[in-house]
Amino acid sequence: MTATITETKTGWPDRINEAARKLTQGYALVVIIAFAASLAVGLLILAALGVSPWQALSVMINGAFGSRMAIGDTLVFMTPRLMTALAALIAIRCGFYNLGAEGQLQLGAVGAVLPATMLPHSLGLLLLPISLISGAIFGALWGLIPAVLKLWRGANEIIVTLMMNFIGIYFVKYLVEGPLQPAGSNFNMSAKIANAAQLPLLLPGTRLHLGAVIAVVTAALLWFLLYHSTFGIRLRAAGLSPRAARLQGMPLSRLILSSMLISGAIAGVGGAIEVLGVQYRLIEGFSSDFGFDGLAVALLGGLEPLGAVIVALYFGAINSGTIALQSVLSIPSAMAMIMSGLPILFLATIQGFRLVKGRK
Amino acid sequence: MPPDPYLTLTAITKAFTPGHPVLDNVTVAFRRGEIHAILGENGAGKSTLLNILFGMYQPDMGGILLEGREVIHRSPADAIANRIGMVHQHFKLVPTFTVAENLRLAAPPAIRPSLARNADIARLADSFGLSIDPKAIVSTLPLSLQQRVEILKALINKAELVLFDEPTTILNPAEIAAFYKVLRQIAAAGRAVVVVTHHLNEVVDHAQHASVIRRGKLISSGPVAGRAREDFVRDMVGHEVDLSAALDGTGEAPGAVRLSLQNVSVAATPSSSGLRDTSLTLRAGEVVGIAGVEGNGQRELFELVAGALTPDSGTVEAGRSHADGRPRVGLVPEDRHQEGLVLDLPIAVNLLLNKIDEAPYARAGRLNHAAITARAEEMRAASDVRSRNVHVTPRILSGGNQQKIVLARAMNEDADIIAVYQPTRGLDVAASEEILRRLRDAANGGRAVLFISSNLDEIMRISDRIIIFYAGRAVGEVNGRASREEIGALMTGGAAH
Ligand SMILES: Nc1ncnc2c1ncn2[C@@H]1O[C@H](COP(=O)(O)OP(=O)(O)OP(=O)(O)O)[C@@H](O)[C@H]1O
Numbered sequence: 001m002t003a004t005i006t007e008t009k010t011g012w013p014d015r016i017n018e019a020a021r022k023l024t025q026g027y028a029l030v031v032i033i034a035f036a037a038s039l040a041v042g043l044l045i046l047a048a049l050g051v052s053p054w055q056a057l058s059v060m061i062n063g064a065f066g067s068r069m070a071i072g073d074t075l076v077f078m079t080p081r082l083m084t085a086l087a088a089l090i091a092i093r094c095g096f097y098n099l100g101a102e103g104q105l106q107l108g109a110v111g112a113v114l115p116a117t118m119l120p121h122s123l124g125l126l127l128l129p130i131s132l133i134s135g136a137i138f139g140a141l142w143g144l145i146p147a148v149l150k151l152w153r154g155a156n157e158i159i160v161t162l163m164m165n166f167i168g169i170y171f172v173k174y175l176v177e178g179p180l181q182p183a184g185s186n187f188n189m190s191a192k193i194a195n196a197a198q199l200p201l202l203l204p205g206t207r208l209h210l211g212a213v214i215a216v217v218t219a220a221l222l223w224f225l226l227y228h229s230t231f232g233i234r235l236r237a238a239g240l241s242p243r244a245a246r247l248q249g250m251p252l253s254r255l256i257l258s259s260m261l262i263s264g265a266i267a268g269v270g271g272a273i274e275v276l277g278v279q280y281r282l283i284e285g286f287s288s289d290f291g292f293d294g295l296a297v298a299l300l301g302g303l304e305p306l307g308a309v310i311v312a313l314y315f316g317a318i319n320s321g322t323i324a325l326q327s328v329l330s331i332p333s334a335m336a337m338i339m340s341g342l343p344i345l346f347l348a349t350i351q352g353f354r355l356v357k358g359r360k
Numbered sequence: 361m362p363p364d365p366y367l368t369l370t371a372i373t374k375a376f377t378p379g380h381p382v383l384d385n386v387t388v389a390f391r392r393g394e395i396h397a398i399l400g401e402n403g404a405g406k407s408t409l410l411n412i413l414f415g416m417y418q419p420d421m422g423g424i425l426l427e428g429r430e431v432i433h434r435s436p437a438d439a440i441a442n443r444i445g446m447v448h449q450h451f452k453l454v455p456t457f458t459v460a461e462n463l464r465l466a467a468p469p470a471i472r473p474s475l476a477r478n479a480d481i482a483r484l485a486d487s488f489g490l491s492i493d494p495k496a497i498v499s500t501l502p503l504s505l506q507q508r509v510e511i512l513k514a515l516i517n518k519a520e521l522v523l524f525d526e527p528t529t530i531l532n533p534a535e536i537a538a539f540y541k542v543l544r545q546i547a548a549a550g551r552a553v554v555v556v557t558h559h560l561n562e563v564v565d566h567a568q569h570a571s572v573i574r575r576g577k578l579i580s581s582g583p584v585a586g587r588a589r590e591d592f593v594r595d596m597v598g599h600e601v602d603l604s605a606a607l608d609g610t611g612e613a614p615g616a617v618r619l620s621l622q623n624v625s626v627a628a629t630p631s632s633s634g635l636r637d638t639s640l641t642l643r644a645g646e647v648v649g650i651a652g653v654e655g656n657g658q659r660e661l662f663e664l665v666a667g668a669l670t671p672d673s674g675t676v677e678a679g680r681s682h683a684d685g686r687p688r689v690g691l692v693p694e695d696r697h698q699e700g701l702v703l704d705l706p707i708a709v710n711l712l713l714n715k716i717d718e719a720p721y722a723r724a725g726r727l728n729h730a731a732i733t734a735r736a737e738e739m740r741a742a743s744d745v746r747s748r749n750v751h752v753t754p755r756i757l758s759g760g761n762q763q764k765i766v767l768a769r770a771m772n773e774d775a776d777i778i779a780v781y782q783p784t785r786g787l788d789v790a791a792s793e794e795i796l797r798r799l800r801d802a803a804n805g806g807r808a809v810l811f812i813s814s815n816l817d818e819i820m821r822i823s824d825r826i827i828i829f830y831a832g833r834a835v836g837e838v839n840g841r842a843s844r845e846e847i848g849a850l851m852t853g854g855a856a857h
């Protein structure tokens with residue numbers, strides 16, 4: 001990254017400026033307040049359940065960061081949400097409201113499991129990249145459909161992407177109850193993938209796998225794409241002001257198609273990672289709403305890759321922290337949903353007030 | 361001895377950022393029966409002053425005296441209760457509602473029953489001289505009629521003081537005349553009227569009182585009678601600006617054909633006639649003005665020249681084209697905020713938006729920020745864009761500075777044609793003169809300039825030839841010295857029949 005360091009001196013104009021704008025609008029502050037407030041409310045709820053908030057907090061922090069295993073779990077939980085968040089943000093930055101990361105993730109998982117279970121084991125280490133790429137392709141093609149429908153027929157992408165999520169979810173259900181269910185099995189899951197197709201574990205004694213690294217590297221690449229490539233600046237111009245971009249010759253349709261290909265591919269790899277790094281099979285309901293979480297992560301992170309990493313980490317920590325709450329203090333895991341839902345509520349409320357107050 | 365003021369703003373001071381007052385100790389008085397014009401450069405603080413009076417901002421110091429009594433406007437609701445109405449530059453109507461529904465929505469409960477039937481509303485509107493169809497959906501109305509709805513809202517709320525922020529920038533000359541007739545009527549009924557405008561002719565012709573603000577300070581406030589446009593300009597900018605400075609061509613015959621439209625047609629829409637079998641040529645070294653009432657094909661003409669529209673029939677040929685077939689043209693679009701700029705990207709990117717993927721600004725798909733910044737700084741200096749640097753967004757700049765960015769980009773295009781559409785809309789006189797000057801210089805330097813505007817004065821000053829559009833066709837062509845009457849007749853289709 002030495003190249004980017006030399007550029008700091010001349011300034012990353014748009015990057016710094018946009019960050020400054022968000023700061024001056026108090027966005028970062030608002031997000032921090034939203035998170036702090038949700039943590040406080042979450043602990044209050046626990047207090048109401050008769051648990052000492054301080055004890056709960058320490059159990060959670062321990063469960064999320066207290067040991068190597070805890071950190072590994074947190075990162076494993078972060079990974080799919082980061083991938084879907086990145087998928088959502090690249091499309092939204094181009095002005096295309098892709099709410100379909102969940103479906104693209106499902107298809108990506110299908111794309112990964114097919115080669116990982118069916119190709120001859122003799123391919124050896126090639127199986128992993130083939131499965132990942134296949135997941136990316138499945139996700140990308142799934143993401144391309146709403147883009148094509150929009151450009152060709154003007155179909156509203158919000159509705160199409162949202163509905164296609166359910167098609168994706170039920171498609172996986174069909175596959176694992178039918179064609180992909182091993183003969184004689186009663187479980188709604190595919191056969192186990194080849195060992196060579198599994199994502200390598202990174203830290204002995206933890207579940208941490210290479211997928212977490214793939215997710216963070218994807219975030220860095222996306223940041224580079226958005227702020228340091230001509231593609232990224234055109235994509236942002238088209239998203240912010242399509243009419244101005246069009247008059248300066250930016251090919252809006254091509255930009256939307258490419259951003260949706262990238263978006264679908266990222267979500268698809270997210271699904272592939274779940275199969276290749278966590279479950280080692282395709283399982284019905286393997287995604288606990290990762291796609292929808294990802295949308296929340298993207299928006300809470302201000303549609304910035306770095307913001308997405310931070311918020312996804314928070315979501316991951318809440319996930320592993322509340323599992324600890326459940327096992328140590330027998331607190332229902334629904335707490336996790338409350339804790340990750342609250343920041344969105346707070347953020348929306350605070351922003352809503354700001355909007356009403358700031359109205360000219 | 362003039363009558364006592366109806367309302368006085370006393371010693372208003374307001375700073376959005378500490379230490380940089382936008383308004384500095386401004387005192388002005390508005391009287392019943394008068395049209396009071398407020399003048400000033402872009403960013404002088406005019407809108408801020410009206411917004412404070414209307415309760416949208418609180419002054420840091422100073423106050424409001426209503427018939428000698430001190431009042432405080434914490435919100436627009438307070439101002440409305442004190443019988444103040446405001447017509448904003450960007451309307452505050454519900455676009456999907458009918459005129460009648462919008463009016464009922466704005467009316468206080470006590471008055472609402474009297475607006476129950478559409479016929480009541482139509483009658484009321486007629487009584488103010490503001491005839492309108494109560495059943496019309498607001499979004500389908502032209503801007504001049506939407507403005508009427510806003511005025512009616514104020515009058516239904518029994519406003520005694522009506523504020524207008526740049527009401528005429530969206531109107532064509534005929535609509536402007538009709539608008540001031542309405543204002544005179546409103547004032548004659550004993551109300552006070554305040555108008556912010558950049559058009560000095562309107563002040564001289566219609567206002568009784570004028571106040572000039574320069575960089576937040578009140579420079580003058582007094583009767584209009586006996587003052588000339590030049591006096592106001594001096595107060596506004598602090599030095600003389602020659603408003604009738606010649607914008608002449610070089611005197612040489614125009615050169616080669618740079619752009620030619622042959623028999624182009626574009627389908628009509630509800631708000632526009634489209635284009636019907638129209639031809640036009642543009643030559644090096646000339647400014648060709650396109651005059652006409654809005655909606656007679658100007659927008660389609662601009663979009664064709666920009667390559668953003670393909671004609672249903674006919675051809676558009678430019679001397680040079682982009683790789684994707686669009687004509688190579690420097691563009692100054694009509695809508696500065698939506699079409700001219702990407703308001704949330706930095707000035708540097710906006711200045712080079714048309715070249716952002718070319719060397720040296722990009723290499724192998726990678727942005728070269730150093731080259732972008734260096735070139736943008738150069739362009740900013742040459743065009744005198746007043747901003748801290750090129751890394752801020754144009755959103756926070758005044759209209760004049762925003763337009764300088766758009767024009768600088770158009771000039772920086774490797775094109776021998778420049779097409780501009782309403783290039784001085786919303787700009788103060790000095791900024792407008794500057795834009796006209798630059799366009800004339802571009803033509804004199806050998807470029808071809810297509811100048812589309814609804815401001816006939818400007819067209820007449822800058823153009824070598826004037827082509828008049830009516831119902832989607834070029835119905836006439838006159839040279840730059842033609843009379844206003846001759847052009848006006850063609851604009852309404854008079855000479856075409
Ligand atoms: N809400 C705000 N926050 C910060 N600065 C503001 C705000 N509103 C206006 N300003 C600044 O205050 C100054 C005066 O703005 P104002 O809109 O009153 O100018 P104006 O005279 O109406 O100009 P124009 O002719 O361009 O409409 C400008 O420098 C503007 O940037």
Ligand SMILES: [Mg+2]
Nearest residue numbers: 406407408525
């Ligand atoms: Mg203003």
